[in-house]
Amino acid sequence: MNNVYRLRKALGRTGAYAAALAVFLFAIFPVYWVLATALRPTGEIFTREPTLFPREITFEHFERVTSGVLIPGTSFWSFLTNSLIVTVGSVVFAALLSLLAAIAVARFRFKLRSVFIILLLVIQMVPVEALIISLFINFFHLGNTLDVELVNNLSGVFIVYVAVALPITILMVRNFVNAVPKQLEEAAAIDGASGWTIFWRIMMPLVAPGLAAASIFAFITAWNEFLVAFTFLQNNTDAYTLPISLQYYFGAVSIEWGSIMAASTLLTIPVMIFFLFVQRRMVSGLTMGAVKG
Amino acid sequence: MTQTLERHTPTEADRPRKAHRGLSPRARRAFAPYFLILPALVVLAVVLLWPIGQMLWISLHDYGLRQLQGQEAEWNNFGHYLHVLTDERFWSIFRNTILVCMAMVALTMTLGTLVGLLMNRLPKWASTTLGIGLMLAWATPVISAAIVYRWLFDTRYGFVNTVLDSLPDWLVGSGWQEFNWFASPETLFPILVVTVVWQSFPFVAISVLAGLKSIPGELYEAARIDGASGWKSFWHVTVPMLRPLFALLLILQIIWDFRIFTQLFILAGGVTNREVALIPTYIYQLGFASTPPNYGMGSAIAVIMTVLVLVISAYYLRTMIRQEEA
Structure with missing residues (x-):
């Protein structure tokens, strides 16, 4: 009896490890394959008998991507700069605006407060994929009216990224502002601290982690965004961001898989790094309250 | 100071x-x-x-x-809506969208939950290692994921076809290196499903793991004292405790999978092949890839899509709004 039990347990454990290994391989294989393709010489890529591991490591694809010979007239560095401008810019903006709005929502009771919150929750649900046509038309007209170019140019994409990030960042930062004990502020006020002092010395240090998490969230979303950038920037290669440049390489006559995988690696690295920081919050943020404790 | x-x-x-x-x-x-x-x-x-x-x-x-x-x-007196709702092409795209979405959601939820349960049983080092693996898939930018799957299933040099061809013919047949996975909906959609599930099951797994960890141990102990077997305590403790979490995850997955655009755009090589269109790519095609563009029709379909998404998310929204009021 005891032996049967032990055997079952051992089998169960082996099974669990085997299953875990299978899931692990399923999860990492495509990521591995990106790297493996990016790092092996072209001869090893275009073969009918590819090997699992590169026989030779080369950085030629990375060089081809960064030197811009892949598609003449384009430059990886300009794509990277565009991506950085539009992402960092929109993140900073969204962080600022959401900090202000979060303080309003967390610290004041005003008439339109719940309307505002419900608006944020609902807007967050409206799919950009559905909105894309009117978004384009709106910016086209807005640009015409204001006599600035919003389509075919990074500024439009930038504004869209700010707006798309706002609902989630406001709600996230709001939770952090809520968590700052009011007594702390009151005590400081009694000690004669001004509004600004209270803000910088008491509120900010406690809200900063939330602001950082929300910003990283917004960063990842904007950095990866494809549809809006593709729709707005299609005709202006100079304004391409990294994700659409990948698509552009991809559309070339003969697909250079090595270079595409190299470019893909370069796109992925910053996301992976940031992801490490917010992974846990990502889960709790999206399923807030469903998990108690 | x-x-x-x-x-x-x-x-x-x-x-x-x-x-x-x-x-x-x-x-x-x-x-x-x-x-x-x-x-x-x-x-x-x-x-x-x-x-x-x-x-x-x-x-x-x-x-x-x-x-x-x-x-x-x-x-135009609701002309676009009348046209869309009587258009066979729309309904076939609609049906495909629902089917593909259901397949993605079902697989993501099942696989994610199983992996979450599995991680809960593994020792710390193993579950951490597996967690890192999951995170790699989850953190991959959507565009990179789509492109690598396109490459894995590439006709001539793709890993999948070369492996299939190296396997004995009596098992899998031959000629795989002439086989194009992306030409017809029957093979393209399954690859799309795999691509999407690959990226979305880690989120479910990690959420379920967090949910499991939050269930107080006393509940299981009480169940054991009452004589419940492992299976019974799973059904009578774990499942009820995680029900609200599952409801939220389910809704989020449905909405996310309903919106799939980039992966399909890459796998199908654009939006012109209507055979393999889904609602988001169809909207895009009407607006930006047809001559002349039909913004009116595209918007009508977009409105339908938005209404559907909002209806599906009603429960999620209600939960969130209730929390606000609490």
Whole structure:
């Protein structure tokens, strides 16, 4: 009896490890394959008998991507700069605006407060994929009216990224502002601290982690965004961001898989790094309250 | 610290007057929140609210390139909606969208839950290692994921076809290196499903793991004392405790999978092949990849899609709004 039990347990454990290994391989294989393709010489890529591991490591694809010979007239560095401008810019903006709005929502009771919150929750649900046509038309007209170019140019994409990030960042930062004990502020006020002092010395240090998490969230979303950038920037290669440049390489006559995988690696690295920081919050943020404790 | 304090020594009473002449502290207090939300509100209104209204408006008018250039748009008496709802092509795309979405959601939820349960049983080192693996898949940018799957299933040099060809013919047949996975919906959609599930099951797994960890151990102990077997305590403790989490995950997955665009765009090599269109790519195609573009029709379908998404997310929204009120 005891032996049967032990055997079952051992089998169960082996099974669990085997299953875990299978899931692990399923999860990492495509990521591995990106790297493996990016790092092996072209001869090893275009073969009918590819090997699992590169026989030779080369950085030629990375060089081809960064030197811009892949598609003449384009430059990886300009794509990277565009991506950085539009992402960092929109993140900073969204962080600022959401900090202000979060303080309003967390610290004041005003008439339109719940309307505002419900608006944020609902807007967050409206799919950009559905909105894309009117978004384009709106910016086209807005640009015409204001006599600035919003389509075919990074500024439009930038504004869209700010707006798309706002609902989630406001709600996230709001939770952090809520968590700052009011007594702390009151005590400081009694000690004669001004509004600004209270803000910088008491509120900010406690809200900063939330602001950082929300910003990283917004960063990842904007950095990866494809549809809006593709729709707005299609005709202006100079304004391409990294994700659409990948698509552009991809559309070339003969697909250079090595270079595409190299470019893909370069796109992925910053996301992976940031992801490490917010992974846990990502889960709790999206399923807030469903998990108690 | 002292420095800052000294700079702001003015007392409570005279500070407001200095900063905001003409407004009593009370009025300031009343207006302050509106000033604070104003910038965010303006951005949201211009970028999202207005286009939502515009989407509705355009869907009710004949709207094409000319109207984009400034010509008056004509009211068309729900013509787009009537056309769409009687259009066989729309319904076939609609059906495909539902089927593909259901397949993605079912697989993501099942696999994610199983992996979450598995991680809960593994020792720490193993579950951490597996967690890192999951994170790699989850963190991969969507565009990179789509492209690597396109490469894995590439006709001539793709890993999958070369492996299939190296396997014995009696097992899998031959000629795989001439087989194009992306030409027909029967093979493209399954690959799309795998691509999407690969990226989305880690989120479910990690959420379920967090949920499992939050269930108090006493509950299982009580179940054991009452004589419940492992299976029974799973059904009577784990499942009820995680039900709210599952409901939320399910809704989020449905909405996310309903919106799939980039992966399909890459795998199908654009949006022109209507055979393999789903609602988001169909909207895009009507708006930006047909000559002439039909913004009106595209918007009508976009409205239908938005309504569907909002209906599906109603429960999620209700939960979130209730929490706000609590």
